[in-house]
Amino acid sequence: MQKRQFITMLSGTMLAGVSGLTRAQGAGTPGVTDSEIKIGSTLPLSGPAAGYGAVGKAMSAWFDLVNAEGGVNGRKLKLVLADDGYSPPKSLEQVRRLVEREQVAFIAGQIGSSTGLAARSYLNNAKVPQLFVTSGAATWLDDAAKFPWSMGWLPLYTDEGRILARHILRTRPNAKIAMFYQNDDAGKDVLRGLKEVLAAGGKPLVREESHEVSDPTVDSQIVSMQASGADVLVAWGSPKATLQSLRKAHDIGWRPTIYINPSASSVPMVLTPVGLDKVKGVMSAAFLKDPGDPTWKDDSGLQAWHAFMDKYNKGAAKEYLAVLGACIGQTVVQLLKQCGKDLSRENIMRQSLRLDMELPMMLPGLRIKTSDARPHPIPDMRIQQFDGTSWKVMSS
Template identity: 75%
Template sequence: MQKRQFITVLSSAILASVSGLARAQRSGTPGVTDREIKIGQTLPLSGPAASYATTGKALAAWFEFVNAEGGVNGRKLSLVQLDDGYSPPKAVEHSRRLVEREQVAFVVMPVGTPTGVAARGYFNSVKVPQLFIGSGAATWLDDVAKFPWSLGWQPLFTDEGRTLAKHILQTRPNAKIAVLYQNDDAGKDLLRGLKIGLGASVKQIVREESHEVTDPTVDSQIVTMQASGADVLVMWGSPKATIQSLRKANDIGWKPMIYINQNSSSVPTVLTPVGLDKAKGVISAAFLKDPADPTWKNDRQLLAWAAFMDKYNAGTPKDYNAVYGTCIAQTTVQVLKQCGNDLSRDNIVRQTRRLDIELPMMLPGLRIKTSDTRPHPVTELRLQQFDGTSWKLMSA
């Protein structure tokens, strides 16, 4: 190439680069260029809640799939994930790093109630969206006016508690109920919703026990609750605590009706380690299709999801948590599509209030529909019971 041609080509490249940078700067949103949208996430890749890491792996895989298809409105999605170990102080530290050092446009699906609550004040002070938090704590809806930059996604734990209470009253009106709950906002919301749902029958709760997510075991709590004479056990906790609870109840010969929370209902990662025969009869609320349920083995949408997982997320369990991460990724992509070229943080939050979509892996009949007065994306649940092999949707 001649010198003059080289200079012309180089000048054109520099001008194009400067022009693109100028447009990105005019957008006013860090992490957004003509070619990229940079997104952050904090989650427990290690520590006592590391089983939730599957959700983040599925989120990253869906973004990779979208990028392979051309991205969103011509922009590729770049995801920065940081391990907070389910520690609130670490979550705050990493949230600041994502915003101030990594320069992400927003954060999506930070996993956990205590970690999400700890970082919420920071995100709202700097007006950076904290979207689709991996938690069903009622605070995401109750305090939305105070913290407008923070938004949950899944059904609230209070709604889950009310749903379980309704079923208990319908099927065992004279039940003696024991509750084992994680000692944080999420577990307390479940307990609060359960009590609201029981109403005048709240006195049927004969024992309440809490546990910390860092506790090495919950065996002593299970023994104490058996001694209370309870014939119904409601458990809310991490997959680890749920596995321990089901094992201990079986080991001591306690056979109450058992309800477990949706976040810890995975067949491969929770019920299989317990022993499928030992988990028979357990009930849980649900709003997503469970890949381990033979009901969906020929479902076209689940088969398409499984093929995606095989290609983009090989080695990660195709379980309930992976479905959860995929659905939040799909919701995030829809928000960004609706934003068009207005990727200001204000508009990103605004579009979360303009959703009207059905996701392939949600249970039939359930839909995401949001508005300014109803900003929470998923609000409904269905009950399911484990038959020793798979989850079966219940009519009641």
């Protein structure tokens, strides 16, 4: 498949109506020259959360594809990735370096809630856009008026918790529910949304346990939740912690109904190592297609995805986190195309609130949509269940 064919397939409506834009001037915007737009991002390229680095690598690969096609309005995109080890203090340090030394135009696709929030005040004071943070922390929306230069990207974690709770109450009204969550803003927001809906339905949690991303094992938490008598488990954590929790629950003979984090729902990376027969029936709220899921084997978007990855990010085609990174990259490209001649930071931020687009690797019926009233890109998710071979979308 030729480059032009698969960029068109992957981009879809994202490219419509922008091909005739003249070259932007960008005068006075750091990181913008006649030939280049420099963008920065922080992510863990080392340490226990280094797996999340796949997001930045895929975003960079998407920019490589766009650059091969001529860039955006005649300018090539340069992504500067800075390793923060998933440490908030180091993330702030790296963001300062990207802005003050590297002179990036804006920050995009940072990994993590706590790390993104560590840099939020600095970036807002400097009036540097902080866009599409890979976080669904409620504060990105709730405090948008206070921090107008910042925007998350993932569906809100509180919304995810509410969606899971509504599904549990509808399908298991007599359930005893326990939650195992990552001890950060993300995990706590999912917990908050879950408890809010469960409390309204008169259904408190029977046990809640947390874990740190750096924990070597989560076995003790799983044993504790089994002892609570729970028959529904919401296991919201990193891919490593999710894999361990699924394996431990099976090994000790505990068979609750299990809901897991969408970022940890990869068939080849998480479910297969546990054993597909052992995770049949597991559920998740999702918004992206899993590239390792045979459900999508005949999907045109997935076929184009493999063509893109084979050329620009070989070896990572089945990684769910790579899909996340490429989708953020596509969103950034659309944003810059909408900026037209005006690449000022003010217009970059303004256009981030005017997005309305479908992405080929999002689940059918979902789309990116922002506005002044809701400055958060992804408003919905779908419940899906693993049938032992692939994920089947059920309902929202």
